Amino acid sequence: MFSKKRKSQGASAAWRIAMWPTAAFAVGSAVAFTIMYFLIAGDIKQRSDAWLSGEAEVLADVSANTPRDALYDRLVGEVAELASREVPDADESNGQHQTSVFFLQTKPGQDSIWVGPSPKEKFITAIQHADLVPGAPGNVQVPGWEKSFRVVFKSRGDASGLYLGFADVNGSQMLDRLTERCLLVWGITVALGFLITWVAAFRTLARVDRISDTVARMGSDDLSSRLQEGRHPDEITRLSSTFNRMLDRIQASVHQMRILTDSVAHDLKSPVTSIRGSLEVALSSGSPEQLRESMAEAIEGLDRLSQLLNTTLDVAEADAGALQLRKETIDLSELVRQLVDLYQPAMAEHRHEVVTDLQPVTVEADTSLLHRIIANLLDNEITHLPSGCRITISLHPKDGRAELIVADNGPGFSPELRDRAFDRFVKGQHSTGHGLGLAFVGAAIQAHGGEAEVAEGSGGGAVVVLRLPEAEVASQKAFTGAD
Numbered sequence: 001m002f003s004k005k006r007k008s009q010g011a012s013a014a015w016r017i018a019m020w021p022t023a024a025f026a027v028g029s030a031v032a033f034t035i036m037y038f039l040i041a042g043d044i045k046q047r048s049d050a051w052l053s054g055e056a057e058v059l060a061d062v063s064a065n066t067p068r069d070a071l072y073d074r075l076v077g078e079v080a081e082l083a084s085r086e087v088p089d090a091d092e093s094n095g096q097h098q099t100s101v102f103f104l105q106t107k108p109g110q111d112s113i114w115v116g117p118s119p120k121e122k123f124i125t126a127i128q129h130a131d132l133v134p135g136a137p138g139n140v141q142v143p144g145w146e147k148s149f150r151v152v153f154k155s156r157g158d159a160s161g162l163y164l165g166f167a168d169v170n171g172s173q174m175l176d177r178l179t180e181r182c183l184l185v186w187g188i189t190v191a192l193g194f195l196i197t198w199v200a201a202f203r204t205l206a207r208v209d210r211i212s213d214t215v216a217r218m219g220s221d222d223l224s225s226r227l228q229e230g231r232h233p234d235e236i237t238r239l240s241s242t243f244n245r246m247l248d249r250i251q252a253s254v255h256q257m258r259i260l261t262d263s264v265a266h267d268l269k270s271p272v273t274s275i276r277g278s279l280e281v282a283l284s285s286g287s288p289e290q291l292r293e294s295m296a297e298a299i300e301g302l303d304r305l306s307q308l309l310n311t312t313l314d315v316a317e318a319d320a321g322a323l324q325l326r327k328e329t330i331d332l333s334e335l336v337r338q339l340v341d342l343y344q345p346a347m348a349e350h351r352h353e354v355v356t357d358l359q360p361v362t363v364e365a366d367t368s369l370l371h372r373i374i375a376n377l378l379d380n381e382i383t384h385l386p387s388g389c390r391i392t393i394s395l396h397p398k399d400g401r402a403e404l405i406v407a408d409n410g411p412g413f414s415p416e417l418r419d420r421a422f423d424r425f426v427k428g429q430h431s432t433g434h435g436l437g438l439a440f441v442g443a444a445i446q447a448h449g450g451e452a453e454v455a456e457g458s459g460g461g462a463v464v465v466l467r468l469p470e471a472e473v474a475s476q477k478a479f480t481g482a483d
Contacts, residue, residue, distance in 0.1 A: 014205050018198035026190045033182045040178065044171040048150060049137045056152040056164040063105060063162055073113050076105065080115040080164075100170075102149070104163040116165070127151065127163055140165060147172050207236050211243065223251040275301040325366045325447060329471050332402050333358040333395050335367070336374060340393060343378045351387045357394040361402040362471040369444050376441050377406050377464060385410040389461075401450070401467045409461040413454055441466070 062079045080103035102116025102123055114120045122143050130140045132153040140151045149165040214225055226247060229240045275298045282294035336358055347354050363370075381391050385408055392407045438454075441464075445452045450468040457463045 014198055014202040017201040017205075018194055021197050022190060022194040025193050026186075029186055029189060033186060037175070037179065037182070041175055044168060044175070045150075048166055048168045048171065052137055052150055052152050052164060052166045053135075056154055056162070059103065059164060060154040060162055076113055077103075077115050080113070100147075100167040102163075102165045104165075105160065106163075107160045123149075123165070127165075204236065211236075211240060215243075218247075223247060223254060325369070327364045327366055330363055330365055330367055330370065332361045332363050332365075332370070332404070332468070335370060336393065336395055336404065339371065339374045339378060343375075343382070346382050347391070350382060350385070352381070352385065353390045355390065355392045357392070357396070359396040361395055361397050363402050363448075363468045364471045365448050365468060369448075373441050373444050373466070374404075376438070380438070381406070381408060397470060398467075400470055402470055404466040404468075405463060406466075407457050407461060407463040409457065412456055412460055412462040438464075 059076070059080060063076055066075050102120075103114070104116070104120075104124065104127065105113040107113075112124070114123075116123065126140050126142045126149075130138065130151065132138045132140075132151060134153050134155045137150045137152050139148045141148045145167060147167045147169055149167045151163055151165040154162040154164075210228065218225055226244050229237050229244070231237075278294045278298040278301065282291050282298070285291050285294060337356070340354060340356055344354065381389075385391075389408050389410045392405070394405045394407075396403055442452045445466055445468065448468055450466065452467070453465050455463040455465065
């Protein structure tokens with residue numbers, strides 16, 4: 001039912017999408033056809049008026065130059081008849097033949113000369129009631145004629161007048177046929193345009209509907225489904241590609257979250273069990289010294305537990321880009337020197353030789369986080385190296401960055417761990433830690449805009465390289481971003 005409902009919504013959306021462009025096209029094409037109609041009608045009217053004025057001028061000349069004898073009416077009538085034959089006759093709607101030209105000459109005290117359709121009285125009455133300007137064509141509507149006549153009036157000084165009328169029936173019929181064909185073409189074009197628009201909208205919405213169906217099938221337990229990307233790089237293909245990349249990130253985040261929760265649960269089990277055991281011993285012991293010793297062990301276990309949780313949260317925040325940094329200008333060489341001096345007694349206890357080569361480098365960084373980063377590296381050297389190793393710590397500027405290298409001649413990283421050294425909860429086979437030290441180092445360095453990598457020394461051992469932007473470079477980037 002849900003799928004059918006979605007498809008019906010998609011179909012209705014296709015109709016709505018197709019309706020508006022089709023309506024706009026219909027209105028636009030109707031306006032274009034209307035303009036074309038009036039242009040053609042105006043051209044026909046202009047052409048008929050030109051013919052009418054020219055013929056009226058000719059008839060007026062003939063009337064003026066013909067002797068007023070017994071043959072006058074006949075000669076003028078024949079000339080008018082010839083003029084009327086220049087225009088082809090048209091058929092009425094009922095199939096009857098009709099003449100569309102008439103000629104009328106009025107003479108004071110005499111019968112008028114008439115050439116044209118019968119009865120002439122309708123035409124004479126219509127002319128008498130028309131307001132015509134001499135020499136200019138005007139409209140005269142004759143009863144019984146659907147098409148009005150364009151009439152030219154020529155006045156003579158002897159109170160007589162000459163009228164030539166023309167009803168362009170053929171032009172009117174041509175305009176009617178043109179209108180019918182334009183309406184037919186307009187209707188077919190609008191229908192075809194609507195069909196094409198609807199098909200295009202339906203196909204597009206079908207792709208969107210597939211995206212919706214894929215998303216609806218997804219759940220927290222199964223994020224393996226992916227959207228099918230189209231062959232053409234259009235907007236929906238880019239949307240599908242972006243959504244697939246988002247699903248990849250979500251799946252990776254969910255996977256990391258599950259690993260994180262499983263690892264945290266596993267790592268919390270031991271300190272919680274140890275704390276519980278210490279507290280049980282304290283409760284069952286009657287000796288004050290044993291009670292204090294058990295309470296001290298419990299507090300120490302709580303400290304380790306708190307450190308584990310804090311480090312885990314810091315790494316998660318750094319990976320998510322939410323780690324809060326309080327940056328300030330730091331002389332990194334001085335900070336490294338102070339920490340090396342602080343760890344020197346512990347190094348000496350393990351008979352490690354520490355060699356430093358520190359060049360002055362200034363960085364923009366969070367002092368407390370840098371302190372923890374370097375301390376983690378030194379703790380790893382103390383924890384994982386056998387006695388009597390050589391540790392080399394060097395710091396120098398390189399390509400606008402501060403490069404800190406901590407190298408030793410110990411056993412180094414195994415090949416399977418070297419590429420994953422900065423991942424969370426990754427640790428060696430014999431490690432007693434939680435696998436968060438280097439993970440925190442890598443995440444915190446990336447949060448500062450730097451990078452961290454692990455390599456193998458030329459003579460064996462491990463090499464950890466940290467790179468941070470120098471203070472001047474960081475300030476320049478901030479200035480450029482502000483612009």
